[in-house]
Amino acid sequence: MADLPTRAVRRPRATATAVRRDTLILDALERLLASTPLSELDVEQIAAEAGITRTRFYAYYSSKHDALAALLRRLIAVRTEVYEQPGSxxxxxxxxxxxxxxxxxxxxxxxxxxWAHRFVLREACDLWTVAPQVREVWLDAIDIATTRIETAIQRERDRGIAPPGLDARTTAQALAWQAERLNFRAWAQLPQSLSQSExxxxxxxxxxxxIYLADDPDPEHVTK
Known part of the structure; x- marks a missing residue:
């Protein structure tokens, strides 16, 4: 059954049941994506995997792309946790x-x-140019990464460990988008893609x- 066009929906109140069903939908979608691309899934399949009706699905998400966007937001939160770990x-x-x-x-x-969520991330990299809901979230994910990198670059320059160079924001954008494409090839298992360690x-x-114009600069050596 074809997916319905995107439309605004009123979100249910955040009751314990509502939150649990929302989680069930996202978990079901992630399980399905491990074996089937989103282009071959419809809302009825996702709802069935979640153990709910198609009508109930639309109480939470306006389309399968809307659900994917919500799943991506959840993964951004996971990445943020890693960014903010001690020693990061x-x-x-x-x-x-x-x-x-x-x-x-x-x-x-x-x-x-x-890596455990690579099938979801593969869809994000593949669909962000064509699905508005996914585009908004994925560009936000890249912007968050870019800002984190930019801040760290400026910190290392202020310390005198990283030399002055190209604008920090521009450098950060280049690194973030390069990583996005490299990761996509690995997540999608394209020919000659890199392994996780590579x-x-x-x-x-x-x-x-x-950033440092070096392979392993000495943190005790200040370039200023």
Whole structure:
């Protein structure tokens, strides 16, 4: 059955039952995406997997794309938790921790947390240019990553560890979008895509070269 066109819906009040059904829908969608792309799913299949009726689905989401957008927002929150863990390069690298070590641990932690949700993220990378709901959330996800990177770049420059260079925002945007495309190839299992470990290593090298212009600068050496 074809999906209904996107329309505004009134969200139910946040009762315990409402929250549980909302979670059931998102969990069901993620399970289905592990074996079937969103283009081959319809609302009835998602509702059946969640154990609810198609009518009940529309009490929460206006379309399958709307549900995917909500699922992505949930994953952004998961990524934010990793960003804000103690010792994260994005928060505040300890002065005695080498930049490469701090970055490696953070990149590996983010990649590891998102890898379990790669089928959902694959759909986001694939659909953000054509589905308005997905586009809004995915651009927000990239903007959040860009801002985090920009702030960290400026911190490292202020400390004198990273040399002055291209505008921090521009550098951050380049790194965020490069990582998005590299991750998409891996999540979609495209030919010659990188493994999880290779993905981490390539992103680490790109960050180090673009931000520090070095593979492993000494945090005790100030360039100013």
């Amino acid at each position: 390069w994005f928060i505040d690298r300890a002065p005695d921790v080498r930049p490469r070590e701090a970055l490696r641990e953070t990149i590996e932690a983010v990649t590891r947390r998102w 993905l981490c290593e390539v992103c680490l090298t790109a960050f180090m070269r673009m």
